[in-house]
Amino acid sequence: MLIAPSLLSCDFSKMGEEIARMDKAGADWMHLDVMDGHFVPNLTFGAPIMKWVRPFSDKPFDVHLMISDPLRYIDDFADAGADIITFHIESDSDIDKTIDKIKSRGIKAGLVLKPKTPAEAVFPYLDRLDLVLVMTVEPGFGGQSFMADMMPKVEAIKAEINRRGLNVLIEADGGIGDATIAEVARAGVDVSVAGTAVFKAENPSQAIKRLAAY
Numbered sequence: 001m002l003i004a005p006s007l008l009s010c011d012f013s014k015m016g017e018e019i020a021r022m023d024k025a026g027a028d029w030m031h032l033d034v035m036d037g038h039f040v041p042n043l044t045f046g047a048p049i050m051k052w053v054r055p056f057s058d059k060p061f062d063v064h065l066m067i068s069d070p071l072r073y074i075d076d077f078a079d080a081g082a083d084i085i086t087f088h089i090e091s092d093s094d095i096d097k098t099i100d101k102i103k104s105r106g107i108k109a110g111l112v113l114k115p116k117t118p119a120e121a122v123f124p125y126l127d128r129l130d131l132v133l134v135m136t137v138e139p140g141f142g143g144q145s146f147m148a149d150m151m152p153k154v155e156a157i158k159a160e161i162n163r164r165g166l167n168v169l170i171e172a173d174g175g176i177g178d179a180t181i182a183e184v185a186r187a188g189v190d191v192s193v194a195g196t197a198v199f200k201a202e203n204p205s206q207a208i209k210r211l212a213a214y
């Protein structure tokens, strides 16, 4: 299991150092939650801040856009050093054009599904994606409870990926920690995003190691 600590749970007054701390603790990717206060009822940061913190780790930066009109901002996040960009299938941008734009910048592209969006919604795009992110909480806030009823969705997407012989990773995000990681792994998730479980751990390195063992 790859582990991507969610920076949403970090101390934003020292975001660069927090990224370096997670790098040292063994994180596989850095997960950056970009929220606009419109697509989700919370605000975080944009590409200018990401550009400042990019030099603090060489690990892949996995940017989750929880914003309206994601297409408009792809160049900004590409210029800021994103390696993976995921955007919501429920957003108002043209999905094919947004995938094209991400790929034209040499970046891995992913679609994100909110809890109420069914697995089948992503099937028409699977051949063009590098990643599908299944939300296991309602997007917007860290520290929520894991929605175990999202696991059949993960299994359905995994089955479709395997049926078509595709090389698409499944990522899950929200409420993942020691109590839920086994279920997540069993369903076929390849990458787990963890905010609270890693940043609030006494020893983040051990926390990552425990989660990654699945």
Ligand SMILES: O=C(CO)[C@@H](O)[C@H](O)COP(=O)(O)O
Pocket (backbone or CB within 6 Å): 006, 008, 009, 033, 064, 137, 138, 139, 140, 141, 142, 143, 144, 173, 174, 175, 176, 193, 194, 195, 196, 197
């Ligand atoms: O994108 C989100 C929430 O919108 C997630 O990345 C959470 O921030 C994960 O935090 P925990 O549930 O692990 O605390």
